[in-house]
Amino acid sequence: MQRVFITGASSGIGAALARRYAESGAILGLVARRAETLRELAASLPNPARHRCYSLDVTDHASLAAAAADFIAATGGADVVIANAGISQGTLTEFSEDLPVFERIIATNLTATVATFAPFIATMKQQAAQGHACRLVGIGSVAGIRGLPGAGAYSASKAAVISYCESLRVELRDSGIRVVTIAPGYIDTPMTRINPYPMPFLLPAEKFAARAQQAIAAGVSYRVIPWQMGVVAKLMRLLPNAVFDALSARAGRKPRQLPEQAGEPPLAS
Numbered sequence: 001m002q003r004v005f006i007t008g009a010s011s012g013i014g015a016a017l018a019r020r021y022a023e024s025g026a027i028l029g030l031v032a033r034r035a036e037t038l039r040e041l042a043a044s045l046p047n048p049a050r051h052r053c054y055s056l057d058v059t060d061h062a063s064l065a066a067a068a069a070d071f072i073a074a075t076g077g078a079d080v081v082i083a084n085a086g087i088s089q090g091t092l093t094e095f096s097e098d099l100p101v102f103e104r105i106i107a108t109n110l111t112a113t114v115a116t117f118a119p120f121i122a123t124m125k126q127q128a129a130q131g132h133a134c135r136l137v138g139i140g141s142v143a144g145i146r147g148l149p150g151a152g153a154y155s156a157s158k159a160a161v162i163s164y165c166e167s168l169r170v171e172l173r174d175s176g177i178r179v180v181t182i183a184p185g186y187i188d189t190p191m192t193r194i195n196p197y198p199m200p201f202l203l204p205a206e207k208f209a210a211r212a213q214q215a216i217a218a219g220v221s222y223r224v225i226p227w228q229m230g231v232v233a234k235l236m237r238l239l240p241n242a243v244f245d246a247l248s249a250r251a252g253r254k255p256r257q258l259p260e261q262a263g264e265p266p267l268a269s
Contacts (some may be wrong), residue, residue: 001025001026001027002021002024002025002026002027002079002080003026003027003029003071003075003076003077003078003079003080003231004021004026004027004028004029004070004078004079004080004081004082005028005029005031005068005078005080005081005082005116006018006021006028006030006031006033006082006084007028007031007032007058007064007082007083007084007085007116007119007268008031008032008058008085008086009028009030009031009032009038009041009084009239010030010032010033010034010037010038010041010191011032011037011190012187012189012190012205013050013139013184013187013189013205013208013209013212014032014082014084014085015041015205016205016206016208017082017084017209017212017213018030018041018045019044019045019206019209020053020206020209020210020212020213021080021213022045022046022047023046023071024213025046025047026053026057026080027050027075028042028045028050028051028052029051029052029067029068029075029078030042030051030052030053030054031056031058031064031067031085032055032085032187033054033055033056033057035053035055035096038053038054038055039053040184041043042069048050048170048174050073052070052074053230054067054070054071058112058116059104059107059108059112060110060116061112061115064112064115064116064119065115065118065119066120067267068116068120069084069119072119072120072123077123077124077126077127077132078120078123078124078134079118079127079132079133079134079135080134080135080137080142080216081116081117081135081136081137082139082216083112083113083116083117083136083137083138084137084139085108085109085112085116086109086116086139086141087108087109087206088105088151088154088159089101089105089153089154089256090151090255090256091105091150091151091152091153091154091256092152092256093152094150094152094192095256098153098256101153102152102153105154106152106153106156106157106160107155109154109157109158109160109161109253110157110158110160110161110164110203113138113164113165114164117136117138117168119135120136120256121177122177123173124136124177125175125176125177128176128177128249129176131232133219133251134176134178135177135178135179135180135216135219136165136168136177136178136179136180137179137181137182137212137216138161138162138164138165138168138179138180138181138182139161139182139184140158140161140162140165140181140182140183140184141154141155141158141161141184142159142183142184142185142186142224142229142232142233143155143158144157144158144159144161144162144183144234145159145183145237146231146236146237146244146248147159148248148251149249149251151208158160158183162181162183162222162224163182165179165180165181166222166231169181169221175208177235178219178221179221180215180216180219180221180222180223181221181222181223182212182215182216182222182223182225182226183223183224183225183230184188184208184225185200185201185203185224185225185226185228185229185230185232185233186199186201186203186229187202187203187205187208187225188202188203188204189205200228200229200232201228201229201232202224203225211223211225211226212225226262
């Protein structure tokens with residue numbers, strides 16, 4: 001029976017992954033900010049009593065570490081840890097009021113990924129030494145392949161997640177722990193539904209979760225889902241800067257926060 005710890009679990013990709021793993025018989029540790037939504041999700045899953053819910057903000061590293069410790073103590077360890085929590089918002093460097101948004105996106109998407117993995121590594125090393133398959137899973141994005149205009153914070157955070165997971169993968173190469181990077185393309189979630197531009201190869205969250213679960217089980221180092229966006233991502237990387245710049249300048253952009261919304265958190269995945 002797998003033990004799976006998922007951040008950003010209350011909606012979107014996180015909720016779809018939770019449903020997928022629960023249907024496979026896993027025991028889940030579910031982390032999200034919205035306590036009521038998290039409880040409703042847990043109650044809707046198979047065997048709801050076996051799952052543990054942790055209502056917290058992943059930028060609160062002490063609370064996140066406490067949740068990890070509780071999950072390990074309750075279940076005896078963890079087989080899969082998915083650092084999925086992420087937020088997105090249009091940002092422009094020229095506006096000083098966007099700086100706190102940059103900081104919040106980096107803290108949630110990147111630094112919290114590190115804070116999610118850290119409490120599990122020692123236990124996972126022990127498990128791996130006993131022959132257990134252990135996975136640390138970072139959720140990047142195709143938006144991290146090249147910087148997208150109007151999304152500097154989000155693109156930078158996801159590019160950093162991809163590079164961080166690559167570093168961690170090599171660090172843990174001899175430990176038996178597999179580090180898996182999943183880079184979603186356009187997935188139908190609350191975070192993408194506000195995008196005012198076409199989203200090629202848009203994939204339902206449930207189909208994404210099924211493909212991600214397969215990639216995680218296989219222990220692949222890196223996977224773009226859907227695969228068609230992987231082809232697009234490779235082409236984007238190969239484009240000369242002048243061509244990429246000309247094409248991207250005409251692309252749609254995610255809306256910025258309005259001044260009256262400055263105190264609201266960016267939209268979560």
